[in-house]
Amino acid sequence: MISSPDLDAYRSEFPVVQEQLYFNHAGVSPTSQRVATAMREWVDDLLLHGVRFERGWEARTENARGLAARMIGAAPEEIALVRNTSHGLGLVAEGLDWRPGDEVAVATSIEYPSNVYPWLHLRDRGVVVREIEPRDEGVTPEAVAAALTPRTRLVALSSVQFASGYRTDLEAIGALCERSGVLFCVDGIQSVGCIPVDVKKSRIHFLSADSHKWMIGICGIGFLYVDRNVLPRVRPVLVGWRSTTDSWNFNRSHFELRPDATKFEEGSHNYAGIYALGAALGLLLEVGMENVEARIRALLAHADAELRAIGCETGPSAEHRAGILAFLPPRGDVKALASYLSERNVSFSLRRGRIRISPHFYNQPGEIDRLVEMVRAFSGR
Structure with missing residues (x-):
């Protein structure tokens, strides 16, 4: 070789x-030298200049958002910056309008806890977690099809199983979910930065991943993708000044949620993490x-x-x-x-x-x- x-x-x-x-x-x-350099750049800016160049921080934030969108074939307005994969999946789980008797299909026996606990936490709202039976230490389209019922509202799975390394056929399962009228939520942390990911081609509605694994970034920063067609159906469980349309006007209260995925970003950003995320994604996209x-x-x-x-x-x-x-x-x-x-x-x-x-x-x-x-x-x- x-x-x-x-x-x-x-x-x-x-x-x-x-x-x-x-x-x-x-x-x-x-992480990489350029990620460490990017973090130091923001810290040195804060150290030497305070908030003087805050507009530059915001510009770097939007740059990182755009790079995240490029990584998965999404639009920037479909990307929310989150703390980690669990944070993003939790926003989805808690934000949908569940009804008693609704079902979520999950392979709880093999999934990483981040993609199990948010769904089990819905049981007190009457949501049933229906088991996907794993096959060959992974989740196959046939196994997902067998788990679906008329009450299934969402399928939640990992793009790659963390323990076995089994790669999920996202395109086949996405097509199955589309035919069945079921939402498709993906824990993407074991694929984003490792293999090409295309959320549109795979008909994914939600994908969450943070940067400390294959993106070669750091802990504590990641992103959540929410398809624009389902954005209105997900209620932010946390809101703050940044969630609103007039977010930088502190002289009045004007509670109107932003129409895009930034409605899930409730308050001040982790700029050091965002600078790191942008540098990490930039490196991967440069390599291809x-x-x-x-x-x-x-x-x-x-x-x-x-x-x-x-x-x-x-x-x-x-x-x-x-x-x-x-x-x-x-x-x-x-x-x-x-x-x-x-x-x-x-x-x-x-x-x-x-x-x-x-x-x-x-x-x-x-x-x-x-x-x-x-x-x-x-x-x-």
């Missing part, structure tokens, strides 16, 4: 490579999401082949893979292997009894080879 020189040139953006084999972008990513996806796919194919060659059990298969590969060693306890790798400065996650690796575009095949050699050495002890 030949690495792209253009992608390798970006390694200087990520000094973490000097310290670790970093394969944990599905967990918490290291098709190039990002191709490099990650190549790295995982290489890892899959080499790990299987030494007797590891791996998954998911290539056709259901996005950015995650999970594996078991041929011999030895997986927890002991996890300790062995951690002691040797390998960053990964242990999820549901398997080692989960998730490289990004700046990783190299040689780093995968070093990991495989460690697994080989451990298994041969």
Whole structure:
């Protein structure tokens, strides 16, 4: 496998490579030099000038919003800036006009809690959470179809399952939801920044993701997409001065909610986080999401082949893979292997009894080879 020189040139953006084999972008990513620079830029502005250049902060906010929209094929007015994925999903769950007996279809047994708890929290409003039965450690269109009833109002699922790495067929499920008259809500944190995402092509109504995983940003900032056609149906559960149409006029009370997704932004922004988000998204768009996806796919194919060659059990298969590969060693306890790798400065996650690796575009095949050699050495002890 030949690495792209253009992608390798970006390694200087990520000094973490000097310290670790970093394969944990599905967990918490290291950020880049340009993200750190962008954050310092805002902090230094505040330090030296106070609020003098506040208009510039707002301009950078709108720039970040536009970049987020580009990342997923949306319009800027469909993007709200949120604290994290859970925040965005909670705004959707709490903002819809549920009726007793309404159903939400969720694969609670395999989903990350962020995409389970907001829906379970609706039970005291009479909403029923109907289980989607997972197949092959993922959610298939057939499984979703089997879970739908005349009472189903919304299907909630992850674009990629966090533990198994199974990639959901969003287009097929989106088409199914459209035919059934059901809203489609996606936890996109394991796909945005890893693979190309097109919310319109996939007929997604809601998508929430924050930047500390595949977007290679920081914790505490992300975005929520709400399709313009359903925006009027979602009531903001938190409102403040920024939610309104005359938000910068503090001399009168004029409570008229904004008509776009910014109605979900109730108060003062996290500008340091927004500067970071803009820089992170700008870097990915500069590289090109098709190039990002191709490099990650190549790295995982290489890892899959080499790990299987030494007797590891791996998954998911290539056709259901996005950015995650999970594996078991041929011999030895997986927890002991996890300790062995951690002691040797390998960053990964242990999820549901398997080692989960998730490289990004700046990783190299040689780093995968070093990991495989460690697994080989451990298994041969």
